[in-house]
Amino acid sequence: AQSVAQPEDQVNVAEGNPLTVKCTYSVSGNPYLFWYVQYPNRGLQFLLKYITGDNLVKGSYGFEAEFNKSQTSFHLKKPSALVSDSALYFCAVRDDSNYQLIWGAGTKLIIKP
Amino acid sequence: GAGVSQTPSNKVTEKGKYVELRCDPISGHTALYWYRQSLGQGPEFLIYFQGTGAADDSGLPNDRFFAVRPEGSVSTLKIQRTERGDSAVYLCASSLIGGGATEAFFGQGTRLTVV
Numbered sequence: 001a002q003s004v005a006q007p008e009d010q011v012n013v014a015e016g017n018p019l020t021v022k023c024t025y026s027v028s029g030n031p032y033l034f035w036y037v038q039y040p041n042r043g044l045q046f047l048l049k050y051i052t053g054d055n056l057v058k059g060s061y062g063f064e065a066e067f068n069k070s071q072t073s074f075h076l077k078k079p080s081a082l083v084s085d086s087a088l089y090f091c092a093v094r095d096d097s098n099y100q101l102i103w104g105a106g107t108k109l110i111i112k113p
Numbered sequence: 114g115a116g117v118s119q120t121p122s123n124k125v126t127e128k129g130k131y132v133e134l135r136c137d138p139i140s141g142h143t144a145l146y147w148y149r150q151s152l153g154q155g156p157e158f159l160i161y162f163q164g165t166g167a168a169d170d171s172g173l174p175n176d177r178f179f180a181v182r183p184e185g186s187v188s189t190l191k192i193q194r195t196e197r198g199d200s201a202v203y204l205c206a207s208s209l210i211g212g213g214a215t216e217a218f219f220g221q222g223t224r225l226t227v228v
């Protein structure tokens with residue numbers, strides 16, 4: 001069965017510091033991995049995705065994520081956090097035989113000035 | 114349109130009533146998804162349309178839930194005999210094609226409250 005785990009309910013980072021939001025996954029086939037961000041009272045916004053190839057993918061707003069097949073992880077990263085990055089972040093996965101996206105429970109990212 | 118549009122943004126209904134939630138996807142997107150999101154959780158898949166047909170409705174919780182997309186564009190999620198447990202944010206998403214590596218674009222959701 002497919003599953004996604006975001007082990008941290010909340011991550012606190014000081015502005016200007018690097019940030020990491022963790023995600024691990026389980027799928028039976030080849031994984032397609034996604035990160036979305038949700039601001040209060042707004043819809044989910046696509047940040048980036050991993051399909052194949054380079055394990056480091058770059059996305060919107062300076063975010064990047066690193067795919068690690070052996071650890072089945074897809075952690076979201078940013079070198080220097082901004083207060084405006086504070087939001088709810090979701091990791092999602094599907095494999096190449098499914099249409100459904102399976103979602104993690106989300107991680108609340110708080111960036112303090 | 115510029116993005117996925119969902120109406121209404123908020124809906125309060127009494128237990129036992131019927132509700133319809135509307136989704137207008139991005140123009141040209143053939144794939145359309147409905148998800149449900151409860152507080153503190155990630156979205157939960159309900160149904161996927163490819164064109165006019167429901168290609169996967171395995172996420173619909175029971176036969177009170179039904180969705181249509183008659184012309185392959187706008188979709189309506191219909192809930193009969195609403196229950197308090199149906200209260201959630203209902204999200205609609207569309208993508209150029211379905212599945213695989215294609216990212217979906219989400220509307221702002223309809224917050225349904227059953228009282």
